[in-house]
Amino acid sequence: MNNRTEDEKYMQRCLDLAMMGQGNTATNPMVGAVIVYKGSIIGEGYHRKFGDRHAEANAINSLKDKSLLEKSTLYVNLEPCSHLGKTPPCSELIARNNIPRIVIGTIDPNSIVSGKGIKILESNGAEVITGILEKEAVKLNKRFFTYYKKNRPYVILKWARSNDGFIDIDRDKKQPGKINWISNMTSRILVHKWRTEEHSIFIGTTTALLDDPRLNIRYWNGNSPLRMVLDRTLMLPKKLKIFDGTIKTLVFTEKDAISGNNTEYVKVNFNNNLLGEILGILFEREIQSVFVEGGKMLIESFIKNNLWDEARIFTGKMNFNSGIKGPEINKAHDQQIFVADDKLQIFYNDNL
Secondary structure: HHHHHHHHHHHHHHHHHHHHHOOOOOOOOOOOOEEOOOEEEEEEEEOOOOOOOHHHHHHHOOOOOOHHHHHHEEEEEEEOOOOOOOOOOOOHHHOOEEEOEEEEEEEOOOOOOOOHHHHHHHHHEEEEEEOHHHHHHHHHHHHHHHHHHHHEEEEEEEEOOOOOEEEEEOOOOOOOOOOOOOOOOOHHHHHHHHHHOOOEEEEHHHHEEEEEEEEOEEEEEEOOOEEEEEEEOOOOOOOHHHOOOOOOOEEEEOOOOOOOEEEEEEEEOOOHHHHHHHHHHHHOOOOEEEEEEHHHHHHHHHHHOOOOOOOEEEEOOOOOOOOOOOOOOOOOOOEEEEEEEEEEEEEOOOOO
């Protein structure tokens, strides 16, 4: 086995470890670290949750005999940090332990770190190798990379459509709350899992009014995301579940309103670059991802303004024959799988 193949094997282990922190590390990235001595893994760790020790520190602390570090290789999927935050700089910890060889998946996109961690390691005499499984390392932390490279959250669009392309029947707005389910129960469980992986969840006024969704986590274990809704004229009734105060909720409106009951009203301009302004507000609040669950107008606005990164579209078996046509994405899907009898197509808008 050549060196690159061996490096890729251990880097893949870093990526697998990093995934174990999914949904718990934001605003930090997901990171895994592996320590290898004479062809064997002798220590490993991952970043478990925001504010806790980083992956490199967990890997180093997992060793009983730390004298082996001076003869080992450290693998990590993201450049070790170089600044003091909630934890000490990992690059300095690695340097103090005189680890002679460090293999890194990708450089950190955050300008506070980018390249600086590597310089600390190299100035200590270490051999530093970068770009091992780089594409996979960037994909793993696509939210983190989008946030720092595009100065906005990673945007995921999700909707379900009938077999003949409708997302809903025509419904009476005077009788809200009855959802016409298109996707099956397995797909709904999957959606709740997805919610645990994102920082925020976003719906439009009509979806809030007609579906009266909770936008929480019920079918999976994990954290409920920040809830967000558009309500331009403050016409949504306060009896809706989104206003129950159980989860922090942002309401984007053009009216002045008093915040309370875990609900914050954010005044925005609906007549000029609405989505750009909202994404800018979320960027300033360090919200790294947005899961857009409806409705048609909101999703189509993201598509029209090219402010989306990923789309997940379920197609069910039933036909509606008439109703509200679903949004369209003018490109071929990148991935297709079946969730029980639902078809799930995934689209990616751009490569980082």
